[in-house]
Amino acid sequence: MEKRFRLFNAYVWGIAGLGIFLLATNIPKFQDGRHVAEVLFLAILVACGEAAAVPFPRGKGTASMATPLIFTVIVLHGPAVGMWVAALATLRKRDLSLEVPLNVVLFNRGMLTVCAYVFSKIYFLIYGGFGSLEFPRGLFAFILAATGFTLLNAIIIGQGLAIQMKVPFVSIWRRNIVWMLPNMFALFPMGALMVLVVQQVGPLVLVLFYLPLIVTRVSLQKYIDLWETYSEIAAALSIAIDARDSYTHGHSVRVSEYSGKVAKKLGLNDEDVELLKYVGLLHDVGKVGLSDGILKKQGPFTYAEYEEMKNHAEIGADIIKVMKFLGKGEQWIRHHHERWDGSGFPGGLAGEEIPLGARIIACADAFDAMTTDRPYKDKMSYEEARKELIRCSETQFDPKVVKAMIKIIDQEMLGK
Ligand SMILES: [Fe+2]
Ligand SMILES: [Fe+2]
Incomplete structure (x- = not known):
């Protein structure tokens, strides 16, 4: 028990430390005030995307627009800005109020920073630069980089759960992660599309991407509420049966x-x-x-x-x-x-x-x-x-x- 706890702690702080190291060695440089404003606007959108994340039915994870937007930020503004946005703009209210333990907050920041770093490395390797996305090489680079980000993210979380729950990584992967991957991959084209739109029209138009998200969120919430109602009805009926x-x-x-x-x-x-x-x-x-x-x-x-x-x-x-x-x-x-x-x-x-x-x-x-x-x-x-x-x-x-x-x-x- 003690050994597992120490191993888990070392893992959490290891990922957090790696993230802090990457952030410290990649300080963003801005050209002018306009550049700062554009990044700030994107960071706010990432934060809104995280706050409006759509929960999957029955409480298993969320689908958030924040992730494809982080990809957009890396492609348009480079790895340093991308990593800082990934680490800071994804902080939620419960992270800041320390409702979530500090080591978990830092672990999540570290994980996103490392994943953003890997995304930027893959993108650069295939596309050769940042600031644009030209077809077809850019799209190819984007999809591969996004796949790298998503898989690494899933592996880091899965490994953490495996250590914490003392179960093999494979069973965590099969039970908790595999089914979620298609949902995440489905968001990649959205990310590439956002880069193209920002290139053509400017960042303000990204607000429009949030409309379908809001509609999805509202209808999914209704579905979740409905299941809760079913549970309550079933529980009430069972009490009635047992009472007889x-x-x-x-x-x-x-x-x-x-x-x-x-x-x-x-x-x-x-x-x-x-x-x-x-x-x-x-x-x-x-x-x-x-x-x-x-x-x-x-x-x-x-x-x-x-x-x-x-x-x-x-x-x-x-x-x-x-x-x-x-x-x-x-x-x-x-x-x-x-x-x-x-x-x-x-x-x-x-x-x-x-x-x-x-x-x-x-x-x-x-x-x-x-x-x-x-x-x-x-x-x-x-x-x-x-x-x-x-x-x-x-x-x-x-x-x-x-x-x-x-x-x-x-x-x-x-x-x-
Ligand atoms: Fe019976
Ligand atoms: Fe029975």
Whole structure:
């Protein structure tokens, strides 16, 4: 722990130091007041671009106009101005109010300075100078330099996360970075276009580039708000379900958590992991259609009562069908009581015929039922429930789902 902390600290200060060294050895020189004013104007635009960065859905990074604008500044005004603008104009309010720790603020400045330096080196190597962008060599140089900047930026962040979280760089790269790259690359043509426009018309016209950004920001924010509303509705519904059956208090939330973790362990994509958390929360929503006599029954069901209880899976699926955003979640709820050997309900599906999401919920559901007190039985210990899952693997549960669940139980509950 201590060693990792020291290594992380050395990494953060190393990047920050490299940035400070580059800034100190590249002091910008201005020709006249007009030159200063133009750079200042561009720096303000970079700062606005950073402040109006568009968040990607579900809080993973942002797409900012600041980056292509930094490319524009380097191409038009050279590396020294570019590095200083990259380091200073990207400071946000929370950096200045020291809401973000000082070493992180300096690390980010260092990283952007180093990336801007690499951009300018690549551009110069291919194009041979600064101040203009002529086709086709200039565009080629611009795209390669921008690629260098973006990849280096991603590598520096990824490596930092890998050290901090003590996970291999490759897994950080695959999980957190690869999917973001197309969004970043998509901004390159915008950067090249901005250089051309400034060359032809002057820097003031850059303000126009911010209009589509504002429209995108507003609509994306609406989309994010909508997802938050969905979450709140799903949470409220799950509380309503659990409230009807006091013995299962918190059951839906735990099934949602276990399902999400198992899905992640099994390597499902982020979208399915997220969806499983929602569907886990709502898996027993069909219980609203059951009578109190059944829900609150203490002791074993009669045949007829058991048949009625079985209906909750299909009632739940029919309710979910109306919530279009839950998509295939409807099938997961319909089949969350199927068994791997085909003896479950309502469809009697077996093995891989059962949708994977339903197999995950079934395992999470059973584990929570075993480890909480119910009217007709005392709860099992985690160790006992773990044994029971293994015993029922390949009859009741999908063996690979059980394996993933066991890993989570061992790591998080038994501390093995
Ligand atoms: Fe159920
Ligand atoms: Fe359940």
